[in-house]
Amino acid sequence: xxxxxxxxxxxxxxxxxxxxxxxxxxxxxxxxxxxxxxxxxxxxxxxxxxxxxxxxxxxxxxxxxxxxxxxxxxxxxxxxxxxxxxxxxxxxxxxxxxxxxxxxxxxxxxxxxxxxxxxxxxxxxxxxxxxxxxxxxxxxxxxxxxxxxxxxxxxxxxxxxxxxxxxxxxxxxxxxxxxxxxxxxxxxxxxxxxxxxxxxxxxxxxxxxxxxxxxxxxxxxxxxxxxxxxxxxxxxxxxxxxxxxxxxxxxxxxxxxxxxxxxxxxxxxxxxxxxxxxxxxxxxxxxxxxxxxxxxxxxxxxxxxxxxxxxxxxxxxxxxxxxxxxxxxxxxxxxxxxxxxxxxxxxxxxxxxxxxxxxxxxxxxxxxxxxxxxxxxxxxxxxxxxxxxxxxxxxxxxxxxxxxxxxxxxxxxxxxxxxxxxxxxxxxxxxxxxxxxxxxxxxxxxxxxxxxxxxxxxxxxxxxxxxxxxxxxxxxxxxxxxxxxxxxxxxxxxxxxxxxxxxxxxxxxxxxxxxxxxxxxxxxxxxxxxxxxxxxxxxxxxxxxxxxxxxxxxxxxxxxxxxxxxxxxxx
Amino acid sequence: xxxxxxxxxxxxxxxxxxxxxxxxxxxxxxxxxxxxxxxxxxxxxxxx
Numbered sequence: 001x002x003x004x005x006x007x008x009x010x011x012x013x014x015x016x017x018x019x020x021x022x023x024x025x026x027x028x029x030x031x032x033x034x035x036x037x038x039x040x041x042x043x044x045x046x047x048x049x050x051x052x053x054x055x056x057x058x059x060x061x062x063x064x065x066x067x068x069x070x071x072x073x074x075x076x077x078x079x080x081x082x083x084x085x086x087x088x089x090x091x092x093x094x095x096x097x098x099x100x101x102x103x104x105x106x107x108x109x110x111x112x113x114x115x116x117x118x119x120x121x122x123x124x125x126x127x128x129x130x131x132x133x134x135x136x137x138x139x140x141x142x143x144x145x146x147x148x149x150x151x152x153x154x155x156x157x158x159x160x161x162x163x164x165x166x167x168x169x170x171x172x173x174x175x176x177x178x179x180x181x182x183x184x185x186x187x188x189x190x191x192x193x194x195x196x197x198x199x200x201x202x203x204x205x206x207x208x209x210x211x212x213x214x215x216x217x218x219x220x221x222x223x224x225x226x227x228x229x230x231x232x233x234x235x236x237x238x239x240x241x242x243x244x245x246x247x248x249x250x251x252x253x254x255x256x257x258x259x260x261x262x263x264x265x266x267x268x269x270x271x272x273x274x275x276x277x278x279x280x281x282x283x284x285x286x287x288x289x290x291x292x293x294x295x296x297x298x299x300x301x302x303x304x305x306x307x308x309x310x311x312x313x314x315x316x317x318x319x320x321x322x323x324x325x326x327x328x329x330x331x332x333x334x335x336x337x338x339x340x341x342x343x344x345x346x347x348x349x350x351x352x353x354x355x356x357x358x359x360x361x362x363x364x365x366x367x368x369x370x371x372x373x374x375x376x377x378x379x380x381x382x383x384x385x386x387x388x389x390x391x392x393x394x395x396x397x398x399x400x401x402x403x404x405x406x407x408x409x410x411x412x413x414x415x416x417x418x419x420x421x422x423x424x425x426x427x428x429x430x431x432x433x434x435x436x437x438x439x440x441x442x443x444x445x446x447x448x449x450x451x452x453x454x455x456x457x458x459x460x461x462x463x464x465x466x467x468x469x470x471x472x473x474x475x476x477x478x479x480x481x482x483x484x485x486x487x488x489x490x491x492x493x494x495x496x497x498x499x500x501x502x503x504x505x506x507x508x509x510x511x512x513x514x515x516x517x518x519x520x521x522x523x524x525x526x527x528x529x530x531x532x533x534x535x536x537x538x539x540x541x542x543x544x545x546x547x548x549x550x551x552x553x554x555x556x557x558x559x560x561x562x563x564x565x566x567x568x569x570x571x
Numbered sequence: 572x573x574x575x576x577x578x579x580x581x582x583x584x585x586x587x588x589x590x591x592x593x594x595x596x597x598x599x600x601x602x603x604x605x606x607x608x609x610x611x612x613x614x615x616x617x618x619x
Contacts, residue, residue, distance in 0.1 A: 074611065078604065078608065081600050081601065081603065081604040082601065082604070084600060085597045085600055085601060088593070088597070089593075089597070209618055210618055212618065213615075213617075213618025213619050214618075214619075216619075218614065218615060218618045218619065219615055219619070220611040220612075220614055220615045221608065221611045221612040221614075221615045222615075223612075233608075263585060264585055265585040265586075265587060265588065268587075268593070269587070269588075272596055272597075272600050275600045275603075275604075276599075276600055276603050279604065279607050280607065283607075283611070
């Protein structure tokens with residue numbers, strides 16, 4: 001990074017922190033601090049929703065995901081637009097009608113306090129852990145760039161976010177989210193445009209796309225049904241629907257965003273806009289990863305993209321073996337370039353036979369190169385047992401540092417920070433809201449002044465921020481961050497969603513049956529996670545349907561849990 | 572951006588500012604998804 005890069009990054013950070021504190025400076029009551037006085041227009045709600053979901057993990061890890069696994073990850077988001085429609089019809093008017101601060105308040109209206117508390121605690125555990133990952137992601141950037149100790153970096157980043165989130169509450173979070181998303185989208189398209197200029201002059205854009213496709217990186221759609229296949233159309237549209245329904249409908253970090261809308265219309269439009277643009281946005285991010293892969297096919301690349309781990313291996317007894325693998329990898333890279341050029345020339349000459357022949361050779365060499373890369377990864381893991389050897393999170397950053405011009409590197413770093421700060425801020429704000437509204441105010445201090453509640457909300461924001469930083473300390477052992485976050489969410493979201501679907505749609509079920517059903521549903525998810533190799537997206541289905549089925553069974557006529565619920569707000 | 576409060580209306584009975592009805596907007600969102608899936612499928616087939 002040059003001075004200009006640092007200037008761009010520093011200006012962005014200062015702008016975000018100062019702007020956030022300034023926008024939230026007039027919070028004098030709980031409504032203002034937790035819901036921004038319900039004053040947001042739809043575009044602020046929409047960008048806030050998008051910025052909350054699109055963390056730095058999205059920007060750092062997703063292109064790497066496409067680089068190693070192709071674009072099939074885009075299918076993960078297919079259920080999201082459907083969930084946006086369902087939530088606009090059901091959850092938005094209901095939450096606004098009840099004027100709740102958190103989604104879990106509604107559960108006490110509908111069932112009882114133990115169901116509300118169970119859902120709130122599941123959320124606090126899941127979101128508290130996931131927030132650690134969103135802090136860790138930009139910390140990786142700085143540790144790679146500056147060689148800083150990761151622990152120190154985690155604390156520096158986390159504290160910056162805590163300052164403006166604690167000071168400004170939801171107003172600060174929503175307003176900064178808007179501009180953070182503007183920075184993210186601007187940086188995204190700039191990066192894609194510049195990445196394409198890094199292709200050799202003799203290779204056109206269309207040919208680059210053909211190379212990516214031929215090497216298996218443009219596998220955006222897979223209609224085959226396989227429960228063990230992590231990303232296909234069916235897991236995306238069904239499992240992704242349940243996950244999105246739960247995330248946007250019951251996770252306070254998202255519910256808090258659209259509850260801040262000034263009307264049902266503004267909240268709905270915010271959700272529907274997200275439903276329109278989320279899938280294409282993810283497609284573009286993955287496409288960047290696929291194009292980075294193609295650029296790397298024309299240049300020598302390191303066998304392992306984590307420079308810290310590479311240095312560690314080079315200083316170990318395995319250094320010679322590692323260097324041999326790098327030499328072998330370079331030779332295979334050169335052989336791949338020859339075959340790619342042969343394939344493209346055959347394509348230009350419309351010689352299908354020669355093109356297929358070169359493509360077959362390319363597949364064979366690429367498989368060998370992958371095998372060599374896996375051997376190097378194994379060495380990394382053996383030299384440092386604390387690492388899992390996964391370098392997917394470093395691929396995109398390595399490209400940025402090696403290939404992008406001065407100033408743009410700073411812009412990309414600003415994007416990473418903006419994305420991380422937006423989702424972390426929303427999460428801390430939601431964790432504080434739930435802690436204060438569903439735990440503190442509900443059980444310890446039922447009647448208190450607004451001023452007192454605002455102060456303890458700020459304290460809760462700081463405490464959750466510190467806990468998230470502590471969890472971030474362990475995040476480097478989790479492999480691909482974007483997958484780790486989604487797996488973590490899937491362990492809890494299905495059960496929470498089951499509770500809410502029972503509340504929305506099943507009138508003849510009461511609190512105790514739902515509580516026991518939720519515990520049974522969560523046990524089923526844990527069993528799937530520990531004892532089976534079912535893809536994690538299906539955990540959402542298992543948890544949701546398990547909770548619903550068990551609660552209904554527990555409510556069957558004749559049982560003491562089967563009497564109709566007296567307080568139904570949906571009827 | 573200055574946020575201004577709109578005139579309060581009965582919750583859930585508001586018309587969308589465009590599209591005529593909420594059903595039309597919901598159909599647009601779902602139609603957009605179907606179109607994207609078809610485009611992605613064509614994209615996958617064309618470049619595989």
